[in-house]
Amino acid sequence: GAGVSQTPSNKVTEKGKYVELRCDPISGHTALYWYRQSLGQGPEFLIYFQGTGAADDSGLPNDRFFAVRPEGSVSTLKIQRTERGDSAVYLCASSLNFGAPGELFFGEGSRLTVL
Amino acid sequence: DAKTTQPNSMESNEEEPVHLPCNHSTISGTDYIHWYRQLPSQGPEYVIHGLTSNVNNRMASLAIAEDRKSSTLILHRATLRDAAVYYCILRGETSGSRLTFGEGTQLTVNP
Numbered sequence: 001g002a003g004v005s006q007t008p009s010n011k012v013t014e015k016g017k018y019v020e021l022r023c024d025p026i027s028g029h030t031a032l033y034w035y036r037q038s039l040g041q042g043p044e045f046l047i048y049f050q051g052t053g054a055a056d057d058s059g060l061p062n063d064r065f066f067a068v069r070p071e072g073s074v075s076t077l078k079i080q081r082t083e084r085g086d087s088a089v090y091l092c093a094s095s096l097n098f099g100a101p102g103e104l105f106f107g108e109g110s111r112l113t114v115l
Numbered sequence: 116d117a118k119t120t121q122p123n124s125m126e127s128n129e130e131e132p133v134h135l136p137c138n139h140s141t142i143s144g145t146d147y148i149h150w151y152r153q154l155p156s157q158g159p160e161y162v163i164h165g166l167t168s169n170v171n172n173r174m175a176s177l178a179i180a181e182d183r184k185s186s187t188l189i190l191h192r193a194t195l196r197d198a199a200v201y202y203c204i205l206r207g208e209t210s211g212s213r214l215t216f217g218e219g220t221q222l223t224v225n226p
Contacts, residue, residue, distance in 0.1 A: 004158075033213065042202060042216030043159065056213060091158050101147040101166070101206065104214060106158030 002026060004107035006092050012113045013082055021077045021110045025094030032075050033104065034067055035091040043091055049075060082114045119203045124221040127193045135188040135220055137203030142183050146207035149214065150177065150188050152199040159202065159216075162188065198224045 005024040035043035045059040049069045069075040089109040095102045120138040127133040150162040163177045170177040176189040202219040
């Protein structure tokens with residue numbers, strides 16, 4: 001399809017384990033964003049990339065969270081030593097260009113459950 | 116980031132118009148007003164955006180107050196598929212490239 005693709009759609013893991021979540025943006029989109037959404041809340045910004053570099057990682061909650069985008073396309077969000085509080089839906093979005101007003105296109109998210 | 120205020124929830128009947136309000140009294144001159152909606156179990160979806168003038172597209176209309184301190188998203192004929200959380204977001208120089216979501220308005224559409 002032509003939309004933003006996220007895998008896995010669901011991930012169940014145990015406390016303390018390492019998790020990777022993958023995002024395939026729309027082809028040609030230079031900006032890529034990660035958000036986290038807890039039940040009943042709006043999405044919370046984590047990080048965004050312009051090309052390969054993280055332009056703003058101010059939303060990452062702590063150093064257990066890390067994201068990469070080595071070739072300026074696919075991105076991976078990595079969570080070390082998972083905690084139960086990390087359980088949420090992780091959303092990825094992409095946009096054609098950087099900055100306002102541009103439209104963001106979101107994927108359907110990866111639901112992470114930490115037992 | 117400049118803050119927006121929306122009602123927590125609203126109800127409408129099918130095939131009737133819906134007016135979703137948003138207050139943004141601290142908006143700056145370069146902030147665009149964006150609306151996104153999120154259907155159950157899906158990622159947010161772009162609806163519309165504007166700067167100063169009213170805007171129309173196939174999904175909705177956006178009415179912006181003359182002082183830009185408030186705006187209204189208008190769905191001309193609500194359908195059951197319009198039931199979603201609607202987010203009003205300011206995006207401009209102060210927010211950088213990111214969208215900052217609030218709690219949004221949960222719209223219920225009654226058949």
